[in-house]
Amino acid sequence: MSLIAHLARMEAVETGRAQPLATVRHRHLGGRPLVLVPLTTAGEAGAPLGALVGTDPDEPRLLVVPQPRDRELRFAFLAELAEEVLPYVDGYADAVELVERNETDPETGKKTKVEVELCADAPQLIVPSRAGIEYVRLLGRSTRFRRTAEQDPDTPYPAPPRVPLLGRWLTHYGERARVPGSSLLLAATDLLNRHWATGQSSLEDQHLGALLAWIDPYDDEPGAEGAHRAELGRDPQGQLLCPPAGPATDPAFDNQLLAPAIEAYDRARQAVGAAEDGETADAALAALHRAEREVRRLVLSQLRPTWDATWRALGLLRQLPEGARVPDRWTRDRWSFTAHRDRITAGEPPQPRRDDAVTAAAKLAAREQAQGQLDAQEALDDPLVLAGRRLSGEAFAAEVTEVTMAWTESKRPAPRPLLTVRTEDRPHLDAGVKVYRSLGGKPQSAEFARREEDGSLVLRLLDRMGRSKEPAEGTVPEKGERISWTLFEHDARVGPKLPDPEETPWTHGGPPRSADAELPDAVTPEDLL
Amino acid sequence: MTLYDPAVPDPGAAAAAATAAILADTLHGTSRGVVVDSPPGAGKSTLVVRAALELAAAGRPLMVVAQTNAQVDDLVLRLAEKEPELEVGRLHSSDSDPYDKALDALEQVRKSAKAGDLAGLPVVVSTAAKWAHVKNVEPWAHAIVDEAYQMRSDALLAVAGLFERALFVGDPGQLDPFSVVGADQWAGLSYDPSASAVSTLLAHNPELPQHRLPVSWRLPASAAPLVSDAFYPYTPFRSGTGPGDRRLAFGVASDGSAPDRVLDEAAESGWGLLELPARPTPRTDPEAVHAVALVVRRLLDRGGAAVSERSDTPVPLTADRIAVGTAHRDQAAAVRAALTALGVSGVTVDTANRLQGREYDVTVVLHPLSGRPDATAFHLETGRLCVLASRHRHACVVVCRAGVTDLLDEHPSTEPVQLGVTVKFPDGWEANHAVLSHLTEHRVTWTP
Numbered sequence: 020m021s022l023i024a025h026l027a028r029m030e031a032v033e034t035g036r037a038q039p040l041a042t043v044r045h046r047h048l049g050g051r052p053l054v055l056v057p058l059t060t061a062g063e064a065g066a067p068l069g070a071l072v073g074t075d076p077d078e079p080r081l082l083v084v085p086q087p088r089d090r091e092l093r094f095a096f097l098a099e100l101a102e103e104v105l106p107y108v109d110g111y112a113d114a115v116e117l118v119e120r121n122e123t124d125p126e127t128g129k130k131t132k133v134e135v136e137l138c139a140d141a142p143q144l145i146v147p148s149r150a151g152i153e154y155v156r157l158l159g160r161s162t163r164f165r166r167t168a169e170q171d172p173d174t175p176y177p178a179p180p181r182v183p184l185l186g187r188w189l190t191h192y193g194e195r196a197r198v199p200g201s202s203l204l205l206a207a208t209d210l211l212n213r214h215w216a217t218g219q220s221s222l223e224d225q226h227l228g229a230l231l232a233w234i235d236p237y238d239d240e241p242g243a244e245g246a247h248r249a250e251l252g253r254d255p256q257g258q259l260l261c262p263p264a265g266p267a268t269d270p271a272f273d274n275q276l277l278a279p280a281i282e283a284y285d286r287a288r289q290a291v292g293a294a295e296d297g298e299t300a301d302a303a304l305a306a307l308h309r310a311e312r313e314v315r316r317l318v319l320s321q322l323r324p325t326w327d328a329t330w331r332a333l334g335l336l337r338q339l340p341e342g343a344r345v346p347d348r349w350t351r352d353r354w355s356f357t358a359h360r361d362r363i364t365a366g367e368p369p370q371p372r373r374d375d376a377v378t379a380a381a382k383l384a385a386r387e388q389a390q391g392q393l394d395a396q397e398a399l400d401d402p403l404v405l406a407g408r409r410l411s412g413e414a415f416a417a418e419v420t421e422v423t424m425a426w427t428e429s430k431r432p433a434p435r436p437l438l439t440v441r442t443e444d445r446p447h448l449d450a451g452v453k454v455y456r457s458l459g460g461k462p463q464s465a466e467f468a469r470r471e472e473d474g475s476l477v478l479r480l481l482d483r484m485g486r487s488k489e490p491a492e493g494t495v496p497e498k499g500e501r502i503s504w505t506l507f508e509h510d511a512r513v514g515p516k517l518p519d520p521e522e523t524p525w526t527h528g529g530p531p532r533s534a535d536a537e538l539p540d541a542v543t544p545e546d547l548l
Numbered sequence: 549m550t551l552y553d554p555a556v557p558d559p560g561a562a563a564a565a566a567t568a569a570i571l572a573d574t575l576h577g578t579s580r581g582v583v584v585d586s587p588p589g590a591g592k593s594t595l596v597v598r599a600a601l602e603l604a605a606a607g608r609p610l611m612v613v614a615q616t617n618a619q620v621d622d623l624v625l626r627l628a629e630k631e632p633e634l635e636v637g638r639l640h641s642s643d644s645d646p647y648d649k650a651l652d653a654l655e656q657v658r659k660s661a662k663a664g665d666l667a668g669l670p671v672v673v674s675t676a677a678k679w680a681h682v683k684n685v686e687p688w689a690h691a692i693v694d695e696a697y698q699m700r701s702d703a704l705l706a707v708a709g710l711f712e713r714a715l716f717v718g719d720p721g722q723l724d725p726f727s728v729v730g731a732d733q734w735a736g737l738s739y740d741p742s743a744s745a746v747s748t749l750l751a752h753n754p755e756l757p758q759h760r761l762p763v764s765w766r767l768p769a770s771a772a773p774l775v776s777d778a779f780y781p782y783t784p785f786r787s788g789t790g791p792g793d794r795r796l797a798f799g800v801a802s803d804g805s806a807p808d809r810v811l812d813e814a815a816e817s818g819w820g821l822l823e824l825p826a827r828p829t830p831r832t833d834p835e836a837v838h839a840v841a842l843v844v845r846r847l848l849d850r851g852g853a854a855v856s857e858r859s860d861t862p863v864p865l866t867a868d869r870i871a872v873g874t875a876h877r878d879q880a881a882a883v884r885a886a887l888t889a890l891g892v893s894g895v896t897v898d899t900a901n902r903l904q905g906r907e908y909d910v911t912v913v914l915h916p917l918s919g920r921p922d923a924t925a926f927h928l929e930t931g932r933l934c935v936l937a938s939r940h941r942h943a944c945v946v947v948c949r950a951g952v953t954d955l956l957d958e959h960p961s962t963e964p965v966q967l968g969v970t971v972k973f974p975d976g977w978e979a980n981h982a983v984l985s986h987l988t989e990h991r992v993t994w995t996p
Contacts, residue, residue: 022830199729376739380702383741386729412881447881451645481644515680515706524708525580527701527739528752 023407024216032218035241037233041214042403044339047202047349049143052333053107054079056147056325057154058318059266060087061273065161067096068268068277069318072103076330081322085284085314090176097162098179105181107142108188112360114139141349141356144192144204147227147264147329152206154266156193162186163369187369191359194370198386200348200393203355207332208264214339219246226250227328228261235335262321264328269321276317284310342400348393375531377520384514391511398505399457405503414505415444419496420475426488434490437468438478446506448476454504458483458494462509478504559788563763567595570759574599574690574715575606583696583746583758584717587785588775588938589766589907592717596694597626599715603690604634604670611688611711612673615695617641619905620673621648623694627671628654637666639674639682680706687711693745694718698904700725701748702741716746721779721938722904723931736968747970762786766907766941768794770818778982779934781974789857796910796942797862799851806994807843811850813990814910814943821987825995826951829919832882833949835996836918840872840947841886843912844895854909854942867894869909873936874899875916875927883914900935911940915948917980923959928976937983946987956980 027038051074060066069083080103084096115136122133146152163186165178196204212224217233223246224230232245252260258276259269268277287307294300374382398405398414408414417440426432448454448467455462465478485491496502521530573582586592596612600623603610614620617640624638625648638659640646651657658666663682666672672688676699691711693699697718708714724744731742738751750756764772765788772787796815802808806822814820822843824836852865872887874880877899884897896908900916913936916927926932937944956977965971974982 197730197733373737374734376705376741379734379737379739380705380741383702383727383729383731383734387727390729412878447877515677516683517702517706518709522709524705526708526714526745526749526752527705 020221021407021411023410027216028218031216031233031242035218035243036236037215037217037242039214039403040216041339041397041401043342043401044336045213045342045345045397045400045404046200046205046210046336047143047341047345047352048333048336049140052143052145053104054145054326054329054333055104055151055155056264056322056329057151057158057266058268058322059154060084061268061270063087065157066093067158067266069096069315069322070100071319071322071326072100074107076327079323079326081315081319083311083315083318085311086281086288094176094179094182097158097182097185100158101179101181101185104185104188111138111140111142111356115357136357137350138353138357138360141203141353143202145329145333146204146206147325148208148225149206150225150266151264152193152196152204155189155196155204159186159188159190159193160372163190164372183369184363187363188359190370191355195352195355197382198355199390200396201352201355201389202345202349203352207329210336211332214336217246218242223250227264227325227332231328231331235331262324264325265321272317272321277314280310280314280317284314286310342397344396344400348396351389375520376523376527377517381517384517388511388514391508395505395507395509395511398507399509405505408505408507409444409446409503412445412447413507414503415442415446416501416503417442417444417476419498419500419502422495422498425479432488434480434484434488434495436480436484436490436495438465438480438496439471439475440478440502440504441475446504448506452506453481454478454506455509456502456504457509463494465504559763559786562786563591563761563765563788566759566762567591567598570595570715571599571602573757573759575602577757579753579756580713581749581753581756582715583750583756584715584761585720585758585783586717586761587721587764587780587783588719588934589764589941590761590785591763591765592694592719592761593623593626595761596623596692596717597630600627600671600692601631601634603692604631607670608689610671611679611691612671613676613679613691613693613699613707614673615676615698617647617675619694620675621651624651624654624657624673627673628657632656634671635669637669637672639663639666639672639678641675641678676703676707679710682707682710685710690714692717695905696746696749697744698722698725699745700727700741701739701743701745704745704748705739705741716749718746720746720783721931721934723901723929723935732966735966760785763788764938765789767938768818768940768942771938771940771944774819774983774986775934775938778974778979778986779930779938793857794942795855796865797853797855799853800849802850805846806992807839807846808850810945810990810992810994811843811847813992814945815852817990818943819987819990820943820945821991822945822947823991823993824918824947824949826949827919828921829949831876832878833919834882836914836947836949837879837882837886839994839996840883840912840914841890841892843945843947844870844872844887845890845892847910847912848892852910856941865909867892868896871896871898871903871906871908871911871939873903873911873913873939875914875932879914900932903939904935906939907941908939909942911936911944913937913944913946915946915952917952917955918948920955923955923977925963925976928959928980930972930974930976930979933976933979933983948987950993953981953984956984 027040031038053074056071058068060068066087067084068087071079071081073079082096082099084092086092116139117134118137119132120135121130123130162182165183166174167180168177192204195201208225208227208230211230211234215234217224228249229246232249233242236245249261257271263269287310290303291307294303398408405414419438420441421439423437425435425437427435452467453464455464463483465480468477468479470476484494523530570584600610614623624636627636636657638647638651638657640659640661642661660666663685688711691714693714693716695718696716697720727742734740739748760783762785764785767775767787769787769789769791776784802812810820810822822839853862854865855862872883880897880899916932917923
């Protein structure tokens with residue numbers, strides 16, 4: 020954590036209110052995000068208990084699995100989820116813009132311009148917490164290899180038609196969420212933690228209720244008290260006042276309320292099966308519906324506060340103006356969405372279980388590049404973030420006190436003006452260190468030449484001054500100008516091109532085995548309860 | 549403390565035997581790769597230069613992959629010094645000032661930013677990052693990969709297509725490569741892109757011959773046993789010099805102050821611990837930073853002279869033979885500022901990452917855990933302490949706040965266990981304890 024974040028946290032403790040870490044919003048928030056609040060069953064990996072999903076804060080769709088161990092009901096849940104998610108996703112697939120892109124012809128190796136489709140907007144998925152992102156990945160992992168009856172008539176437990184497709188989209192979103200600065204799938208807690216510092220530990224910051232108690236308290240209640248109540252407060256029946264944001268549920272809820280209700284549901288189901296005549300069957304069915312309604316009511320009672328809190332978080336974030344470079348990063352998300360849309364349209368198999376060596380290396384390189392870019396862009400977009408970098412010696416704001424023209428000593432002299440600047444910051448500068456400033460959105464670089472006796476810094480401007488001997492107008496700062504310089508580059512460098520997977524070298528095990536579509540996991544006895 | 553083969557009592561003979569076996573496997577072996585583990589200062593660079601010259605002499609086109617430009621330039625200079633007749637290519641980036649200007653004075657070194665310009669030269673040297681951009685060339689028959697344990701698996705992936713066979717040389721005890729983004733999703737995969745190049749290589753090619761250099765020529769007899777036991781418990785090494793071969797003496801007697809006493813202790817025993825009172829502090833702990841600077845200042849003021857096997861007469865200890873090591877860059881910056889304030893210049897002050905592969909007569913180390921409220925994985929990393937504790941030829945002074953032992957006991961390693969990942973021994977926690985318990989025997993306490 021940076022020094023400025025520590026300071027903000029201490030200030031939050033002192034004032035009892037969260038302190039801003041940013042003056043603008045550093046993540047894209049679409050006009051119509053899809054919020055998904057999932058719950059899972061304790062002790063059963065990948066057995067959903069229920070979810071609230073929707074794009075309208077007032078009208079969430081409630082999905083519940085009344086008996087989470089029942090495979091049929093689980094599939095029914097996933098089918099319903101697919102009915103909610105896929106139309107939302109598909110709604111963004113067709114509105115496209117045409118953009119030009121450089122592509123290398125595989126045969127001639129020549130670079131040509133081609134016109135390709137780029138989706139004008141992309142669907143955005145919001146979950147309450149980081150564990151929710153993990154759960155989206157888990158759902159994707161558990162469904163994308165399922166076979167439908169249409170794909171394979173012999174499959175013993177065919178999945179409902181659109182479930183594997185849901186799995187592929189959830190997998191794509193889960194994977195994209197690992198790219199720093201991406202906004203396709205976001206957690207409300209991460210969003211809040213990026214923009215505000217609370218006076219509690221970063222572990223407690225994962226609790227959405229506690230977080231909101233610091234950032235947006237009711238009746239000006241001090242943050243620590245509100246957070247304490249959100250984390251531990253229970254009603255006279257022993258239930259949490261602020262249910263966890265999931266997907267795990269509170270054990271007290273599981274034991275005292277949920278387990279008896281599910282048992283009642285099981286008994287009612289048995290009674291329906293055992294009914295011998297129409298009258299008892301009707302009565303048993305009515306009892307079954309009542310039992311199901313009860314499970315639904317209980318699950319909703321756990322989901323709804325988190326649903327509301329997630330929308331409250333989004334509302335808070337919408338009050339911040341969007342950072343200038345956020346649309347640039349969102350465009351990358353749109354590319355990511357468009358590319359996956361194309362893969363699905365092209366009938367490509369689902370994402371493999373494990374990345375091969377080349378894919379893994381390419382993903383890591385792309386993410387490191389994205390991280391570098393994100394760090395730089397956030398600092399350029401936001402003076403408060405830049406202040407943090409200035410405090411740590413990675414940037415400085417300085418006033419130009421003198422400009423001395425100088426040129427290179429070559430046949431065609433190029434301008435290399437010397438700027439004397441005065442700053443109160445303490446950047447980590449050694450001779451030859453490069454510094455950058457933003458000139459019309461593009462970085463202009465200079466190198467640190469020397470430190471004058473009065474503490475001023477002398478910088479030699481290196482580029483973006485045009486081709487002629489005299490620098491182009493407006494490219495050299497003038498005396499009195501106050502400029503922010505960074506020691507970090509503004510654009511991350513593009514990494515080297517990796518070999519094709521078929522040319523994986525011997526050091527990395529050679530080419531991966533044939534890329535046939537992977538089969539779903541084999542059925543084990545544990546799958547059949 | 550350290551056991552070594554009594555059949556080869558002479559360190560020089562032991563090292564020569566190891567080198568001969570490595571060269572035999574490299575030049576005449578049948579496997580595609582040879583891995584050499586080298587403890588600190590065991591003559592890794594010498595081995596690389598020697599192997600390069602022998603491969604070139606055997607007429608095998610050779611590419612050398614190093615990790616930083618400084619390492620590349622250093623290698624080219626060494627090659628040129630050893631074999632002035634040999635033509636060497638220095639492939640460099642297209643940035644401004646891409647290589648050491650000293651190379652311009654060497655006629656036999658051809659420099660270019662394009663691999664094509666250097667085709668046909670017996671040896672071409674560059675960084676892994678630059679090699680990764682080389683495409684569409686005839687593969688080299690042989691490669692030498694230097695500092696292979698500090699190279700990431702994905703960097704090797706990008707260059708491995710350029711060579712047929714390779715010699716991988718590195719120090720497994722130094723800092724592991726790292727990534728600024730999470731790479732947990734690939735943990736346990738044999739080709740985890742964030743792991744070290746050697747771990748991927750050996751996971752896929754377990755049959756490759758592995759060698760070890762058994763003698764550290766850098767570390768004095770006082771340091772080799774501790775470093776070997778603490779950081780290389782299963783692959784021990786010994787010092788090339790015996791007790792008494794290296795001596796450090798001061799022209800000016802001690803003034804009785806704590807910095808002088810710790811210097812005397814370090815000159816006498818090879819180690820010194822200057823312990824400040826326990827206290828949680830910010831990273832750039834002003835008192836500890838000042839203490840470090842003061843120790844360096846006194847070291848220079850007292851006219852240190854070093855006696856070693858390199859020279860018959862004592863060699864004056866000058867600023868360029870002294871380094872200060874820290875964990876963080878802001879700490880290094882603070883120490884630099886403090887040294888300037890005390891009128892000291894010319895002393896290297898850097899982080900463990902940047903001190904890797906460097907050698908000094910005396911090092912002054914700001915302990916990574918000094919004054920910390922917690923012991924994170926970063927600060928506990930075995931390699932960090934190993935680098936800091938193994939840069940010196942004569943003596944190492946550690947400046948630290950008291951209470952680190954308690955801190956360690958309060959923070960046992962709790963990193964999540966990843967399936968399929970080879971657990972590294974020793975872990976940083978244990979290594980830190982081992983080093984601290986040795987250092988406390990050479991402790992001077994001081995309340996500034």
